[in-house]
Amino acid sequence: MTTQLSSPYRINPTSWNAGFRYDQAQLxxxxxxxxxxxxxxSIDAEGQLLHVGDMTAQMALAMANTEDLLARGGMDLRDVTRLVVYxxxxxxxxxxYGAITERLDAAGATPPATxxxxxxxxxxxxAVEIDATAGR
Known part of the structure; x- marks a missing residue:
């Protein structure tokens, strides 16, 4: 049986993850x-680390840098299929973590995340490093 899916089909058997703005799975x-x-x-264009000792600022800049690369690839946070935050x-x-959830909220994105x-x-x-996989 083939099912026509709206993209993405969000799979959340519980709701505890909602506050972190991620889905437990997506099809x-x-x-x-x-x-x-x-x-x-939290690296600038010259390769210098910024915001040493400030987790919120590092998280915000790491997300901004991630979004910049997504945009250069013709995508945005809604296209992310896997987000890993170290x-x-x-x-x-x-x-x-609000530095991440505010950007996800602005994009209407809830990618599976770790x-x-x-x-x-x-x-x-x-203090923070973010990698992502996106598809379109």
Missing amino acids: RPAPTQLLTVAGQG VTDMDAALAA LVAVARLAVPGM
């Missing part, structure tokens, strides 16, 4: 284009 038609975004941090301090990340605590990231002082 989408196979994309004709796939964009993979390498980890984005952080060095989970408590600070949870307190600052928040992962790591011991450190590649650049000293970096």
Whole structure:
């Protein structure tokens, strides 16, 4: 049996994830284009880390850098099929997560997402790194 889907078909058997603005799963038609975004941090155009010690500002700039690459690929947050957020301090990340949810809300996006605590990231002082996969 073939089912015609609106894209994406959101799968959320519970609602606890709604506050974080992500779906537990999504079923989408196979994309004709796939964009993979390498980890984005709070890095400026010259490669300098900004906002050392400020999780919220780092999260906001990492999301802005991710959105910039999506736009350059002709996509936006609604096209993201997988979002992974790596952080060095989970408590600070949870307190600052509004920097991510406000951008997801503005785009009307709820991509499947994972928040992962790591011991450190590649650049000293970096507290957040975001990678994404998008398809259209």
